[in-house]
Every structure is written in structure tokens, then in C-alpha cells.
Amino acid sequence: MKKLIGLKKIKTAVFISGTGSNLKNLIKFSKTKTSPILIKLIISNNKKAKGLKYSTQYNIEKKIVNFNNNFSENKILDYINKKNIKFVCLAGFMKVLSKNFIKKFKGKIVNIHPSLLPKYKGLNTHKRALKNKEKFSGCTVHYVTIKLDSGKIILQKKVKIKKKDTVNSLKKKVLKKEHQLYPSAIRKIFS
Numbered sequence: 001m002k003k004l005i006g007l008k009k010i011k012t013a014v015f016i017s018g019t020g021s022n023l024k025n026l027i028k029f030s031k032t033k034t035s036p037i038l039i040k041l042i043i044s045n046n047k048k049a050k051g052l053k054y055s056t057q058y059n060i061e062k063k064i065v066n067f068n069n070n071f072s073e074n075k076i077l078d079y080i081n082k083k084n085i086k087f088v089c090l091a092g093f094m095k096v097l098s099k100n101f102i103k104k105f106k107g108k109i110v111n112i113h114p115s116l117l118p119k120y121k122g123l124n125t126h127k128r129a130l131k132n133k134e135k136f137s138g139c140t141v142h143y144v145t146i147k148l149d150s151g152k153i154i155l156q157k158k159v160k161i162k163k164k165d166t167v168n169s170l171k172k173k174v175l176k177k178e179h180q181l182y183p184s185a186i187r188k189i190f191s
């Protein structure tokens with residue numbers, strides 16, 4: 001019976017470029033009995049991404065894809081098809097995927113962003129939120145569409161910005177919330 005439940009989980013790929021704390025968190029989540037997803041593939045555009053260590057630690061296949069040529073996304077599609085991946089989570093993935101790729105996976109790619117979208121799309125979110133003296137920041141899980149950080153919002157979590165907060169302290173606070181938010185958003189999608 002346990003095995004049957006395991007088989008029903010949706011095979012998922014996580015795309016990363018850096019530290020991979022969200023990746024680690026998603027792997028742990030995906031191993032819980034009630035998770036709707038199971039992580040089967042890690043894709044990184046950066047061979048030095050620290051998060052790649054979780055591939056070894058959790059015995060999950062990884063592929064490093066050089067995004068400097070037009071064939072790279074076709075390679076990813078090959079890997080994804082071979083592993084029967086049906087869902088993609090972007091987690092600190094710093095490359096913009098092509099229209100073609102996003103269209104092929106429409107409604108099946110989500111991203112986590114460190115701001116309360118639609119505020120602060122793009123990079124340096126914490127720096128900009130602090131500069132604008134925002135009282136709150138937070139994180140958002142949203143569907144990926146052709147327009148950067150603009151797809152339908154699935155869930156958000158807020159954090160309070162204190163006067164003494166710096167880019168680093170805010171980043172830490174938001175990241176902690178991200179680790180709660182991503183699993184909740186995935187549950188919401190598949191509920």
C-alpha cells in the first residue's frame with residue numbers, strides 16, 4: 001500500500017542556480033507520505049551551484065545544462081521526457097526560460113520569488129524594499145509565464161520589516177518563510 005501511494009506522486013524536477021536551500025526543503029517535503037510530488041531530477045545551469053550537493057546526499061539525478069546555446073532547452077526537454085517529469089519547480093534559478101519551453105509546460109512550472117508580488121519583480125528585491133522603507137516584505141509562489149515574475153499567484157507569506165533590518169537579515173527572514181510557503185503552495189496546487 002505504501003508503495004502504491006509513492007507511485008502516485010507527481011514526478012518533479014527542480015531547477016537551481018545557487019545555494020539550494022529551497023531545493024533541500026522541497027526534497028524533504030517530497031519524501032513525506034502526504035506530499036503530492038516526488039523529486040526525480042535536479043537541473044542546474046551552474047556547475048558550481050552549492051545546491052548540487054543535495055543530488056548526492058539524497059540520491060537524485062542531476063543534470064548541468066549550459067544555457068549559452070539554443071540546444072540547451074532541448075536537452076532539458078529530453079531529460080524531462082525520459083524521466084517522465086510532469087511538474088517543474090524553479091528555486092533560485094537565474095535563467096529566463098524561453099517562450100517555447102514555458103508554453104510546452106504551461107500550468108506546470110512554478111517559481112518562488114522573494115517579494116510580495118506584484119511588488120519588486122526581478123532582482124535585488126530586499127535592497128529595493130528596504131530603500132523604499134516598506135513595512136512588510138515576503139515571498140510569493142506563482143505560475144511561470146512568459147512575462148517575468150508575472151504569472152498567477154498561488155500563495156504568499158508576509159514578513160515584517162524592522163528598522164534594524166539589513167539586506168542580509170531580511171533575506172534570512174524571508175528565506176525561512178519561503179521554506180514554509182513552497183510546500184504549502186504545492187499542496188494547494190494539487191488539492
Ligand code: GRF
Nearest residue numbers: 019020021022092112113114
Ligand atoms: C530565494 O530567495 C528565492 O526566492 C529566489 O532565489 C533564492 C534562492 O535561494 N528566487 P536558495 O538557492 O533556494 O537557497
